[in-house]
Amino acid sequence: xxxxxxxxxxxxxxxxxxxxxxxxxxxxxxxxxxxxxxxxxxxxxxxxxxxxxxxxxxxxxxxxxxxxxxxxxxxxxxxxxxxxxxxxxxxxxxxxxxxxxxxxxxxxxxxxxxxxxxxxxxxxxxxxxxxxxxxxxxxxxxxxxxxxxxxxxxxxxxxxxxxxxxxxxxxxxxxxxxxxxxxxxxxxxxxxxxxxxxxxxxxxxxxxxxxxxxxxxxxxxxxxxxxxxxxxxxxxxxxxxxxxxxxxxxxxxxxxxxxxxxxxxxxxxxx
Numbered sequence: 375x376x377x378x379x380x381x382x383x384x385x386x387x388x389x390x391x392x393x394x395x396x397x398x399x400x401x402x403x404x405x406x407x408x409x410x411x412x413x414x415x416x417x418x419x420x421x422x423x424x425x426x427x428x429x430x431x432x433x434x435x436x437x438x439x440x441x442x443x444x445x446x447x448x449x450x451x452x453x454x455x456x457x458x459x460x461x462x463x464x465x466x467x468x469x470x471x472x473x474x475x476x477x478x479x480x481x482x483x484x485x486x487x488x489x490x491x492x493x494x495x496x497x498x499x500x501x502x503x504x505x506x507x508x509x510x511x512x513x514x515x516x517x518x519x520x521x522x523x524x525x526x527x528x529x530x531x532x533x534x535x536x537x538x539x540x541x542x543x544x545x546x547x548x549x550x551x552x553x554x555x556x557x558x559x560x561x562x563x564x565x566x567x568x569x570x571x572x573x574x575x576x577x578x579x580x581x582x583x584x585x586x587x588x589x590x591x592x593x594x595x596x597x598x599x600x601x602x603x604x605x606x607x608x609x610x611x612x613x614x615x616x617x618x619x620x621x622x623x624x625x626x627x628x629x630x631x632x633x634x635x636x637x638x639x640x641x642x643x644x645x
Contacts (some may be wrong), residue, residue: 471589472543482528499592562599
């Protein structure tokens with residue numbers, strides 16, 4: 375009887391031992407399965423992160439640019455290149471017409487005075503047409519026709535153009551004034567130009583050829599940056615110096631030439 379009881383207890387013990395071992399095996403298998411799931415998810419995340427970095431590498435570019443400093447005035451200008459895109463092309467077109475207007479309005483020579491006068495009228499709104507017409511009138515003592523006459527010439531060199539607003543340009547430029555055999559006078563100026571495009575306005579075919587986009591200056595302001603500078607007359611025995619001499623241009627004491635254009639406002643824009 376005693377042996378039978380011991381055998382029953384031994385069998386019960388073995389059964390419990392097998393159950394414990396089965397639970398442990400199942401637990402290990404479950405832990406292994408969870409570990410593989412976590413490892414797989416982590417691997418997927420790491421792969422996606424690496425792929426994202428690889429895809430972003432071509433988008434990271436280094437764009438060098440050149441900063442130009444004017445030795446005379448200290449003005450800083452960033453040299454840029456035109457890129458594809460509506461905004462950049464618009465800015466380039468605006469710079470072109472603004473600088474062209476400055477050359478026409480501030481430049482001078484007796485041979486081109488009539489052409490410049492006409493082009494300024496075509497590219498100006500009514501208020502600026504009247505303002506420039508009064509300035510250019512030979513009766514005005516400050517008119518280029520009186521000051522520079524037949525021998526004087528003004529050459530315009532654009533130094534840089536920036537935009538305060540999309541339709542307001544700030545143009546820095548120099549005037550190089552020559553009179554016959556006299557030494558050239560160099561003066562720095564800054565012009566503020568407010569403009570618009572009147573593309574649907576009625577214009578003559580000849581005027582449209584000069585100003586195809588109907589660029590119109592509605593306000594113009596011109597301010598000097600420095601006094602006139604005499605360019606040194608360098609000879610083989612003379613070295614350039616860093617000193618400059620300021621000179622105030624005197625009007626030529628000659629009779630004013632006949633006006634090259636009508637002093638009434640030029641009809642360059644549809645009223």
